[in-house]
Amino acid sequence: MTRFTRRGLLGASALAAVGVATGCSSSDGDSGSGGKVAGATGSVDWWDHFSSFQSLNDDWAKTESTALKTNISHQYYDASKAPEAFQLAHQANKMPDVYSNVIGLPLSALVSGKWVHELTLADDVKSKIPDGTLTEGITGLDGKLYGFPLFSLRQSSTLVWTNKGLWTKAGLDGANPPQDFDSFKAALTKLKGAGVQPLTLAIGADGGRIRDQIDDMAQTAGFPGYQGLMFTTGEYQYHHDAYVTVIEYLKELNDSKLILPGSNNFSVVDARTRYATGVVATFIDGIWCAGGAKALSPAIVPKIGAGQILVPTAGTKAYCYRGRPGASYFVAAGSKDPEAAGKLIGSFMTEDYQNGMIAAMDQPPLNLDLVASSKAIDPYKKMVAFCKDNVFQMPQAIVKNPAQAAVDAQRKPVTPHVGNILQGYLSGSIKDLKGALKKLSDATEADRQQAMTKAKSSGAKVSLDDYAFSDWKPGQDYESKS
Template identity: 75%
Template structure:
């Protein structure tokens, strides 16, 4: 899952911390091959829990064909960023790693995180026209990041346990879509003695931040991550954000959210859902695969619903940018050619089928999902995203030089997720004022980044963020 923010390091010795981070994985977390004829090694790290078995097996099957001993290591998403940062500081990055760092591509290149990746032309020809974008996967014409997933996805679908919902007299095949009906359903679960809902509100707040961004779009916010498409202005204090967070507060105050959720990371919350301890969980399209990895018996109990909207009849429209990089080749790699070959192998039919059946983020080609062996709840989620998630306008697509601005941007905290934590916990009293501070701080950070980029010669303007011709409910500027 992409878009996580940088986490601060813990102040420990970098070499000692890297040793702890990489050494704590059990033998079951690694897979490799010692096939005869192999020359050299290739380390591959990622944070995709749903793909763990697929990737373990793929490392074994690709080792002979690449004549390289491939070792695959999985990291929990909540630990991956720190592990990768420490490894980078120690010059011990794996050859291939997933995009979890949270830095824009120019910063990854200038910070010597990435190596140019070479992909055969026949593999590149399989990608949609919008898949490779200057400033996102390419920089100065060079390919640095390889995308694997469709942008038509969401982190904020409603997942329910069919047994629990049926016990409460609810129809798991018809999950309510508006706030009032959803809250009423949670109340019925509670009355039936079932813990109604959990959310991943805790850890660094990254997941609930992403979900509030989604919910705000569905509530009518005309932009992404606080940035309004038509004006280019930051407006986290928009009524849509206030409406969403006030609704979460209402659910929390009415004790419809599982106690402890304010401290739950993604795996903590999903484990409660997968184990049957809770009736409802708001999670991404990848929930089916992630839950199966935690508790295989949950698969037969999975049902899914749409992104929630404030009032019945509203369109649950969301917007996403062009596909981000999924995998990089590390600048530390001693075998970048083999690393590129491994990444290219992910576009093979066998791996693509494995991705879909693992039920994580959907692949670039969503047409493969309908005929797959994925469960109906996953297919239903993909169908929703195909119809309701649209390509958004992006300054970096309008003007690739914006990459030089992005390279100067800094994480702004407290972000939306932190504000939700504080508001639900009671430490924040004036929600709109706090959101206005975030709008102002984010705008100031961008203005400072603009100054630095222009001073270095970048041809950029504030108008690069303004898309007055944007219209809701349709793809913006998609390649024909």
């Protein structure tokens, strides 16, 4: 079964895949909670994999049980277990009424595979959702809404998180880490000289997290597109100089022994645990790092410092681009009470729930205006503000032409992806970096071509022109002209 990582949730996929973010941190066991109310007229089962929201969602199930006069049961599944659990439940026709989107299939496949029920939201709920958030082909299909996007597109998987105490040992300001490649390397070198382990990254596992981060850093290094896809021409250019620059820089840090030994094999949880427990001074991670680190080791919270995504040259704008938000929650096709399920999902747009999300310091909610006055720690607020100012809505083929959903349904994962290529380059098994990236460009284009051929044969009116946006301009949101 195909799995997507956080890149899907960010709406970032150039394929407009509707994958969702994996939870911030891991748990050895799964938890469940719910409310039993007198006079309840029904029940709703709710499953998700958002680790930072376990307590919030357990409590919310009790609150909404009373509000909806429905017994709501919330079950948390570790992100590593959720896809298989949901798949088995679907096969057995025992899906919960509400579930988080960790399946890893495009919306068209979820609809045709009878995974999802049409979602009905009250008008007052819809009025709170930012304009342009609900998108045909991403959260809806054929005029019907299926998915609810819980998170803002203005976020990043590639921010610099520090342990201020360890940085102070080296005479450095961990509250304001350097922003450019050379200065950052110099700071890491100084940390190493002070006897502090400088840096870790989640390079291992399937390479998915470091792949996302390379895609982000390539943008700040000058790549005018996302996930290898050029915005203006619609061509795949993983072999662009920006990708080479970023991967060479990561290799430079690794060869200089500034990256914690073993990081090449670390999953996200492995790397974040080293950071949260004070083993390492710096961790490149997403906006959700503060919440994930707190869940692993609360003692880290007062030591957390944060800085923006790195840029190759001082003074360069750290602009990044994301697609419209993907679906975070669905109502199951076989829900016994889709109306109550829809009301539960709609409650996630209340200020109480959105404030609860902010307090958990995971991905920021749709209502970013609540963050500044929240009780979240200052480094988290600082990074939300950075993303609000520097992450822009990108052009997407599926927004230009919703028929592209038929193409997305035929796309297949292409490997080795950029994360795997970095793994091979660091280990020495890949010698020709640019050649490996060119092969990835060609393979990704070939996959798009086969998907488009199949989509056309089924009657979809699609074209490669759907991917080209000659009017795209850096440093601003792209608004569809269609």
